Amino acid sequence: MRVSHYINNPGNVIADNYTTKVLHGSNSLLFHQTLPGYKPTPLVALPALAAKYGVGQIYVKDESHRFGLNAFKSLGAVYAIHRLLEEDPGLQTFCTATDGNHGKAVAWGATLFGKRSVVYVPRDTTQNRMKAIETQGAVVEKVNGNYDDACAHAENMCVKHGWQLVQDMAWEGYEKIPADIVAGYMSLFAEMENTIHTLPRASVDMVFMQAGVGSFAAAGVFYYLRRYGLQRPAIIIVEPWEADAVFASFNHGGITTSPGNASTIMAGLNCGTPSLGAWELLKNGTDVALKIDDEYARRAVRELYYPGNDDQRITSGESGAAGLAGFLAIMDQQGPEEVRNMLGIDQHTRVLFISTEGDTDKEVFDEIIRTT
Numbered sequence: 001m002r003v004s005h006y007i008n009n010p011g012n013v014i015a016d017n018y019t020t021k022v023l024h025g026s027n028s029l030l031f032h033q034t035l036p037g038y039k040p041t042p043l044v045a046l047p048a049l050a051a052k053y054g055v056g057q058i059y060v061k062d063e064s065h066r067f068g069l070n071a072f073k074s075l076g077a078v079y080a081i082h083r084l085l086e087e088d089p090g091l092q093t094f095c096t097a098t099d100g101n102h103g104k105a106v107a108w109g110a111t112l113f114g115k116r117s118v119v120y121v122p123r124d125t126t127q128n129r130m131k132a133i134e135t136q137g138a139v140v141e142k143v144n145g146n147y148d149d150a151c152a153h154a155e156n157m158c159v160k161h162g163w164q165l166v167q168d169m170a171w172e173g174y175e176k177i178p179a180d181i182v183a184g185y186m187s188l189f190a191e192m193e194n195t196i197h198t199l200p201r202a203s204v205d206m207v208f209m210q211a212g213v214g215s216f217a218a219a220g221v222f223y224y225l226r227r228y229g230l231q232r233p234a235i236i237i238v239e240p241w242e243a244d245a246v247f248a249s250f251n252h253g254g255i256t257t258s259p260g261n262a263s264t265i266m267a268g269l270n271c272g273t274p275s276l277g278a279w280e281l282l283k284n285g286t287d288v289a290l291k292i293d294d295e296y297a298r299r300a301v302r303e304l305y306y307p308g309n310d311d312q313r314i315t316s317g318e319s320g321a322a323g324l325a326g327f328l329a330i331m332d333q334q335g336p337e338e339v340r341n342m343l344g345i346d347q348h349t350r351v352l353f354i355s356t357e358g359d360t361d362k363e364v365f366d367e368i369i370r371t372t
């Protein structure tokens with residue numbers, strides 16, 4: 001099984017740019033707390049799993065409980081839609097491209113405010129994922145291409161019909177909405193403030209965060225850099241082998257597109273190019289970037305679903321378990337010793353994963369847990 005790593009030398013500063021200005025000025029948690037059904041998602045300790053891998057403690061924040069939507073993504077979309085409607089309450093139709101969870105989140109957010117949504121999905125999106133988006137009230141259409149093609153199509157359709165694009169990916173000239181989405185994701189980290197993150201130091205040593213376009217991980221980097229500076233936990237970014245947008249960009253020395261073939265079971269992470277709004281943050285706050293084979297994701301899903309001893313079961317999908325999958329890849333005997341040494345992983349290390357989704361595609365999930 002393949003794992004490849006990039007060791008970064010982060011500047012540990014928050015660059016001054018459009019996205020970071022928005023993030024400094026936001027408090028999305030205050031907004032989320034006003035929404036129906038809001039409650040913080042559980043933070044679960046897994047001591048048996050920690051013992052199995054010889055570390056001090058493992059924590060998993062379980063986003064499958066987020067607003068009953070089975071993934072963290074609603075945090076970003078609903079906050080961005082709220083900010084747009086503050087400026088222009090007359091907006092009627094919100095549109096996006098998605099590989100699943102973000103589209104469901106936009107549909108849910110639009111419906112919450114009594115608005116319409118149109119969602120475009122890439123060619124190989126499963127029927128189950130399309131249905132899940134439709135259930136939240138969106139019109140869903142397939143585009144004959146990959147994720148990047150779907151994004152371009154959504155943008156064209158917005159221009160043509162006067163719809164509002166709500167994309168979780170920023171590029172030159174389209175930065176406001178993605179920045180609000182990153183701000184929305186920050187609620188997830190802020191929720192841990194009274195539990196795992198106690199002053200004056202983050203009470204975890206390392207955080208593994210999975211990346212698609214990198215907006216989610218950028219929210220984590222911003223949170224940890226602002227709150228803890230050089231005392232922050234180590235940050236490890238995990239991506240699929242064939243969709244390594246961030247990893248490829250680290251190797252390239254700037255934003256570039258993955259050379260991979262975009263085939264992975266980690267559907268939420270199947271993105272070719274990092275978001276412009278995420279890149280500077282990732283560059284300045286990532287310690288290690290990993291790209292891994294799908295098989296590690298399968299193993300991680302099973303580790304969480306079949307816990308040892310008294311550990312709690314966590315239902316975590318292929319992208320949801322990707323952070324743990326990165327950890328498993330590092331801890332593999334054939335895994336990168338250089339990374340283990342550099343991170344100083346030992347019996348005292350406390351590790352945090354964010355299970356960003358539950359079983360968002362039941363068929364795929366069931367197939368994984370049936371295989372042992």
Ligand SMILES: Cc1ncc(COP(=O)(O)O)c(C=O)c1O
Nearest residue numbers: 101212213214215216268356357
């Ligand atoms: C379950 C899940 N986890 C993680 C991510 C990664 O988020 P981002 O694309 O902001 O890097 C996604 C993106 O869709 C996702 O659906």
